[in-house]
Amino acid sequence: MSRFTFPPSIPSRPVYGTLAPREAAQQLMVADAEGAEALLDLAAAAPEVMAKAHVIYIPRHSGEALVAKLREAGPAILHVSPSYLASVPRLRRILSDTVMGAQIYLAGTEGLIGQAMNETLQAGIPMAAIQSEHRGSVARRVQCVHCKGITEDVMTDPFVCSHCGLNLFVRDHYSRRLAAFQGVCIDAEDPGEVPEPVELYR
Amino acid sequence: MTIQFNDETFRDDYTFRNSDWAIKRFPFPFHEDSYMYSVNMEQHRGGPEGSVFEKRFDVDEHYISEMRDRALVLAEDPLRCQSLPHMNLAGWDLLELIMVSKSEDYPDLFELHRKGDKWRWINKPLGIDDTFTFMDDASLPYGPMEYITRQAQGDFALLDQRENNLWMDAGMVTTQADWSLDFDIGMNFFEWHAPVPRAHEMGVFKRALKFLLNIQQGSPARRLNWTMTVNPLLDTSPENYHKWGVQKTTLTPENIGRKQHLRVELQTFYRLPRSNALVFPIRCYLIALEDLVTVPKWGRRLHRVIRDLPEDLATYKGFIRNRPMILDYLSQYDDGKPTAPGIWPDLDTEPPLEK
Numbered sequence: 001m002s003r004f005t006f007p008p009s010i011p012s013r014p015v016y017g018t019l020a021p022r023e024a025a026q027q028l029m030v031a032d033a034e035g036a037e038a039l040l041d042l043a044a045a046a047p048e049v050m051a052k053a054h055v056i057y058i059p060r061h062s063g064e065a066l067v068a069k070l071r072e073a074g075p076a077i078l079h080v081s082p083s084y085l086a087s088v089p090r091l092r093r094i095l096s097d098t099v100m101g102a103q104i105y106l107a108g109t110e111g112l113i114g115q116a117m118n119e120t121l122q123a124g125i126p127m128a129a130i131q132s133e134h135r136g137s138v139a140r141r142v143q144c145v146h147c148k149g150i151t152e153d154v155m156t157d158p159f160v161c162s163h164c165g166l167n168l169f170v171r172d173h174y175s176r177r178l179a180a181f182q183g184v185c186i187d188a189e190d191p192g193e194v195p196e197p198v199e200l201y202r
Numbered sequence: 203m204t205i206q207f208n209d210e211t212f213r214d215d216y217t218f219r220n221s222d223w224a225i226k227r228f229p230f231p232f233h234e235d236s237y238m239y240s241v242n243m244e245q246h247r248g249g250p251e252g253s254v255f256e257k258r259f260d261v262d263e264h265y266i267s268e269m270r271d272r273a274l275v276l277a278e279d280p281l282r283c284q285s286l287p288h289m290n291l292a293g294w295d296l297l298e299l300i301m302v303s304k305s306e307d308y309p310d311l312f313e314l315h316r317k318g319d320k321w322r323w324i325n326k327p328l329g330i331d332d333t334f335t336f337m338d339d340a341s342l343p344y345g346p347m348e349y350i351t352r353q354a355q356g357d358f359a360l361l362d363q364r365e366n367n368l369w370m371d372a373g374m375v376t377t378q379a380d381w382s383l384d385f386d387i388g389m390n391f392f393e394w395h396a397p398v399p400r401a402h403e404m405g406v407f408k409r410a411l412k413f414l415l416n417i418q419q420g421s422p423a424r425r426l427n428w429t430m431t432v433n434p435l436l437d438t439s440p441e442n443y444h445k446w447g448v449q450k451t452t453l454t455p456e457n458i459g460r461k462q463h464l465r466v467e468l469q470t471f472y473r474l475p476r477s478n479a480l481v482f483p484i485r486c487y488l489i490a491l492e493d494l495v496t497v498p499k500w501g502r503r504l505h506r507v508i509r510d511l512p513e514d515l516a517t518y519k520g521f522i523r524n525r526p527m528i529l530d531y532l533s534q535y536d537d538g539k540p541t542a543p544g545i546w547p548d549l550d551t552e553p554p555l556e557k
């Protein structure tokens with residue numbers, strides 16, 4: 001099951017919906033891993049939307065299975081990218097050409113959604129034209145408030161900053177500009193007293 | 203009056219001290235014996251002579267040393283001062299507001315001479331005499347916001363107003379109560395306040411935002427906010443929390459009066475004329491508990507406020523672990539006598555401590 005219901009949280013924490021087809025001259029979809037399943041649901045509901053879509057897909061751990069299904073769903077263009085970072089130049093190029101009313105669909109992990117959302121907003125696309133749906137891993141992208149390094153795919157709380165090595169706890173405070181949650185040193189007041197990491201949302 | 207500027211530090215050896223003058227004019231934030239969030243706004247149109255409310259931008263004995271501390275913070279971490287590209291005009295608005303206010307309110311310390319767009323700014327305490335072209339970035343050594351806020355005590359957040367919201371799109375933040383400009387820049391009013399407990403549910407932020415959106419040019423507003431800080435450390439940033447957090451463990455019953463400080467923010471809000479942005483100066487005042495309790499009314503009241511503060515607020519304000527020791531100390535200065543309403547020290551009318 002690739003869906004997860006996030007517990008209620010503070011106002012800066014993003015919330016995700018369910019992708020719904022919207023008529024537009026231009027349809028852009030970006031997804032990673034199980035995010036493909038959200039695109040497939042969308043295609044099943046509205047094949048004509050998928051037929052117009054330019055899809056950028058980053059399979060990550062999910063391999064080839066979902067790539068084949070996406071291709072069967074019949075998008076106008078399907079681009080499979082080995083990583084989000086590798087897809088960014090292409091994404092920017094497409095966004096530079098978007099027409100009025102273009103619809104953007106983002107699906108998959110919070111890290112993918114947050115970063116692609118940021119690119120989209122920076123290109124001047126209004127928030128109202130962007131939909132997002134979380135699927136798959138609940139891992140978080142976290143910025144260390146101390147060294148500013150970003151650690152991808154954080155699965156536990158606390159965790160060790162991949163840049164400076166401090167033990168960080170993950171706050172729900174979220175920056176759209178950084179597409180990241182905030183990580184803060186957990187043992188600043190009791191150096192060395194670091195609780196056992198527990199998996200997020202467990 | 204002529205201000206005698208202190209030569210003092212807010213780090214390492216912590217030589218910061220308040221004079222008797224500074225103690226008596228301290229902005230004590232509690233108008234009654236208890237505390238809960240509220241939209242405690244009032245017009246910022248002066249105040250009693252000598253009080254921190256009197257001038258638009260209060261200058262006190264800590265001015266030079268605070269500006270030196272700011273320069274140290276910025277050298278270590280330039281991300282404490284940031285401005286998104288569309289906020290440059292608001293930066294010039296702010297520069298004008300501070301230069302005009304300070305030169306009018308403190309003519310013996312600051313001078314502003316304007317001939318068209320050729321401006322000459324003289325800051326005597328800091329030894330600055332600069333001539334520049336108003337609205338020409340290249341004529342200043344820093345961007346306009348950074349230039350002027352390196353010469354003004356307190357943090358400054360520049361808020362863009364659009365979509366019926368306020369957006370923290372620029373700021374100079376080096377004396378903050380544990381929040382990060384670098385993380386929060388670009389957020390709207392509800393997002394940057396997201397970590398504050400209770401206040402969202404109480405509707406405080408909705409009402410505060412409504413008030414702030416309607417602030418007009420020439421009608422600034424103000425409020426006080428507070429927290430507690432161990433040692434007179436101005437830079438209680440999340441960025442450096444892994445370095446200063448451990449200082450909270452250094453309190454003992456013997457040193458607490460000297461080391462534990464009440465930290466008060468005088469927050470003011472001004473509409474800016476060209477950009478329609480709001481500037482939100484957050485001026486930090488620190489006072490050691492041993493100095494604060496020399497005012498009997500404040501000693502009694504602070505004890506009662508800290509004692510009765512809900513646990514989640516004490517946690518959010520970062521002193522939950524030290525609350526028992528703080529209360530042991532403060533209880534010596536609470537004899538149970540009633541206190542007069544209002545924040546003023548009332549030294550002539552309140553009874554001396556009977557204990």
